[in-house]
Amino acid sequence: MSTAEETAGGEVAPWGEVTPDAARRLLMAAVEAFAERGYHATTTRDIAGRAGMSPAALYIHYKTKEELLHRISRIGHEKAVDILRTAARGEGTPAERLADAVSSFVRWHAGGRTTARVVQYELDSLGPDARAEILALRRQCDAEVRGIIEDGIAVGDFDVLDVKGTTLAVLSLCIDVARWFNVHGPWTPDEVGALYADLVLRMVGVK
Amino acid sequence: MSTAEETAGGEVAPWGEVTPDAARRLLMAAVEAFAERGYHATTTRDIAGRAGMSPAALYIHYKTKEELLHRISRIGHEKAVDILRTAARGEGTPAERLADAVSSFVRWHAGGRTTARVVQYELDSLGPDARAEILALRRQCDAEVRGIIEDGIAVGDFDVLDVKGTTLAVLSLCIDVARWFNVHGPWTPDEVGALYADLVLRMVGVK
DNA sequence: ACGCGGACTAAGCGCTCGCTCACCTTGGGC
DNA sequence: GCCCAAGGTGAGCGAGCGCTTAGTCCGCGT
Numbered sequence: 001m002s003t004a005e006e007t008a009g010g011e012v013a014p015w016g017e018v019t020p021d022a023a024r025r026l027l028m029a030a031v032e033a034f035a036e037r038g039y040h041a042t043t044t045r046d047i048a049g050r051a052g053m054s055p056a057a058l059y060i061h062y063k064t065k066e067e068l069l070h071r072i073s074r075i076g077h078e079k080a081v082d083i084l085r086t087a088a089r090g091e092g093t094p095a096e097r098l099a100d101a102v103s104s105f106v107r108w109h110a111g112g113r114t115t116a117r118v119v120q121y122e123l124d125s126l127g128p129d130a131r132a133e134i135l136a137l138r139r140q141c142d143a144e145v146r147g148i149i150e151d152g153i154a155v156g157d158f159d160v161l162d163v164k165g166t167t168l169a170v171l172s173l174c175i176d177v178a179r180w181f182n183v184h185g186p187w188t189p190d191e192v193g194a195l196y197a198d199l200v201l202r203m204v205g206v207k
Numbered sequence: 208m209s210t211a212e213e214t215a216g217g218e219v220a221p222w223g224e225v226t227p228d229a230a231r232r233l234l235m236a237a238v239e240a241f242a243e244r245g246y247h248a249t250t251t252r253d254i255a256g257r258a259g260m261s262p263a264a265l266y267i268h269y270k271t272k273e274e275l276l277h278r279i280s281r282i283g284h285e286k287a288v289d290i291l292r293t294a295a296r297g298e299g300t301p302a303e304r305l306a307d308a309v310s311s312f313v314r315w316h317a318g319g320r321t322t323a324r325v326v327q328y329e330l331d332s333l334g335p336d337a338r339a340e341i342l343a344l345r346r347q348c349d350a351e352v353r354g355i356i357e358d359g360i361a362v363g364d365f366d367v368l369d370v371k372g373t374t375l376a377v378l379s380l381c382i383d384v385a386r387w388f389n390v391h392g393p394w395t396p397d398e399v400g401a402l403y404a405d406l407v408l409r410m411v412g413v414k
Numbered sequence: 415a416c417g418c419g420g421a422c423t424a425a426g427c428g429c430t431c432g433c434t435c436a437c438c439t440t441g442g443g444c
Numbered sequence: 445g446c447c448c449a450a451g452g453t454g455a456g457c458g459a460g461c462g463c464t465t466a467g468t469c470c471g472c473g474t
Contacts, residue, residue, distance in 0.1 A: 011388060022451075038331070044432060055451050059433065126243070128275070145405035157232075165394070165402045176383040178463095179328075180375065187372070190241065195372045202409045229421075251462060261423050265461065269423095 009054060016080070018071075024062040025051040030068045035114040039069055039125040070130045071123060076119030077137035083108055084144040094152030095206045100175060102200045103193035109177040112191035116178035145170055149204060159205030170200050220285070230268040235361075237275045238263030246276055246306040246332040251286060277337045283326030284344035290315055301359030302413045309353060309381060309407045310400035316384040317396035323385035333361040352377055356411060370413040377407050 029050035034045040044065050048055045056098040062068050087101035109116040123134060150183040152158030160166050177192060187195075225231040240249040242326035251272050255262045269275050294308035296310040316323040330341060359365035367373050384399060394402075 019449095029380060038245065040245055040246060043430080045430090052210050055432090056434080056454080057452060065432070101327060125248070162402055166397070166406065167312075168323065169403065169406055172383040173376060173380050175378040179383075180379060192372070195369055198368060199373065199376055202412060203242070205407050205409060227421095246458070250460080252460090262462090263424080263464080264422055 009179070010199050015075070017075070020061075022051070022053070022057070024059055026053070027068060028059055030113055031072055031118055032179045033103055034069065034072070034122055035117040039118075039122045066125070066127060067116070070126060072115070072118055073123065073126065073130070074137070075092045076115055077134055077141075078118070080108070081104070081137055081140045081144070084141055088144040088148050094155060094157050095201060095204075097198040098145075098148045098152065098204065098206075099201055101145060102170065103197040106177050106193040106196045109174060110181040110187075110192050113181050113183070114179055116175075120175050120178050142167060143172060152204060152206070157207060159207070166203060170203065173200070183201060222282070224282070227268075229258070229260070229264070231267055233265055234275060234278060235261070236298060238279055238322055238325055241276065241279070241329055242324040243315045246325075246329045248317050250291065273332070273334060273337070276325070278331060278353075279322070279325055279331065279339050280330065280337070281344070283322055284341055284348075286345045287312070287315070287326070288306060288344055288351070290350055295351040297356050301355055301362060301364050302408060305352075305355045305359065305411065305413075306404040306408055308352060309377065310404040313400040313403045314396045315386050317388045317399050320388050320390070322384055323382075327382050349374060359411060359413070364414060366414070373410060380407070 004124070014021055015024050018027050026047060030042070030047045033046050033050060036042075037046075042065075044058050045055045047065075047068070048058050051057075058068075062071075072131055083104050084101050087097055090097055090100060106109075109120075123131060126134065126135060145206055146163060149160060149163055149170075153160055153163070173196065177196070179188075181187075181192065219372060222231050222235055225234050235256060235313065237249070237254045240253050240257060243249075244253075249272075251265050252262045254275070255265050257263075263359055264408075265272075265275075266319060269278075290311050291308050296302055297304055297307060299307070312402065318329075328340060353370060356370055356374055356377075360367055360370070380403065384403070388394075388396075
């Protein structure tokens with residue numbers, strides 16, 4: 001494994017870009033803690049403890065606890081945009097690209113549930129400026145999915161009543177996987193990805 | 208209006224069953240605060256202040272801050288089960304009952320977004336016992352929706368690959384409305400309900 | 415007229431929070 | 445051999461937390 005690492009939960013966590021090593025360990029510890037308890041219920045002592053450091057060490061690498069959440073959120077959303085963009089701009093029919101986008105997006109939410117939970121559900125704990133930056137990335141996610149759906153309608157492959165509403169519903173469905181998915185449950189991330197790709201193709205009335 | 212009241216946000220809040228009056232005001236204040244900031248970021252002083260009382264008054268009607276969340280969660284989930292059960296046991300074809308269940312469930316999540324947010328997303332802040340009680344109610348929600356889908360398959364009206372997965376996806380889609388719905392957005396709760404009923408009928412392959 | 419009990423408040427307790435500061439350790443350049 | 449910057453620690457500050465307690469207020473039965 002070159003750029004990805006295994007967390008205690010067995011998830012793939014591509015935090016290779018975060019340096020130095022101590023900063024990365026703190027960030028990964030924060031992801032785990034935020035996902036388990038939520039941002040406000042997590043203490044800086046808990047984060048530092050998980051990373052095997054003293055509480056004060058956190059402030060050498062990050063200015064505040066909120067900066068940790070901000071960094072996690074930005075990196076995670078950039079990854080989300082990347083996944084959707086890759087699928088949207090790939091080859092194949094709109095139906096194939098939509099299925100690809102949904103299955104890979106869902107796999108990311110299920111497989112990296114810990115990270116995805118923080119990224120998707122702790123947004124409101126950010127301050128106004130950081131929040132605005134993240135919301136811009138979310139609009140990009142929306143635009144990529146909407147683009148595929150519009151392509152499918154344009155070539156007559158899809159039958160959609162409300163493009164905006166359907167786009168929102170597709171993204172909502174995928175994102176909520178991070179809330180309910182359980183590693184010890186009956187499905188693997190691949191299986192949920194395949195199931196959801198089928199459901200979404202039905203939603204857009206693919207012929 | 209006999210059993211429902213209007214909050215500041217213009218939502219219908221059926222807290223008529225909560226007495227005495229001061230206890231209900233505190234509970235409604237807690238719903239607002241929890242929805243805005245989350246359970247852990249809300250202080251008992253904030254709740255009491257919104258209800259126009261001193262911080263100590265809270266403890267005359269509730270033993271702890273967590274009891275407030277528990278009561279809100281139980282009442283909300285009972286309402287959710289009630290909505291789904293009414294639709295599931297109504298008359299009409301499985302497709303009509305499923306559309307009815309989804310549209311009314313979505314209307315509740317959109318129209319009572321403040322309440323639904325707390326009910327659906329602050330569950331993890333409950334202690335183990337209270338959480339287990341609420342999870343039982345959630346399983347009832349799942350059973351009602353699954354029942355309709357199984358009926359539709361039995362009479363040959365639906366075409367579903369994975370009953371359990373599709374049930375989960377339908378509920379997930381509805382629940383996530385509470386996360387993104389905005390009162391000042393482009394849709395009314397009725398419109399989202401109608402859109403989602405259509406999408407769900409497509410998901411189950413209704414003929 | 416009066417006592418009583420439930421509703422409510424002012425004050426504050428013990429604790430933990432995010433964060434800081436003075437100090438310590440270590441390794442590479444000269 | 446010595447120095448110094450970078451990275452780390454232990455102790456603890458001020459603030460705000462959930463919750464308690466002692467006492468006040470007020471409507472009501474008698």
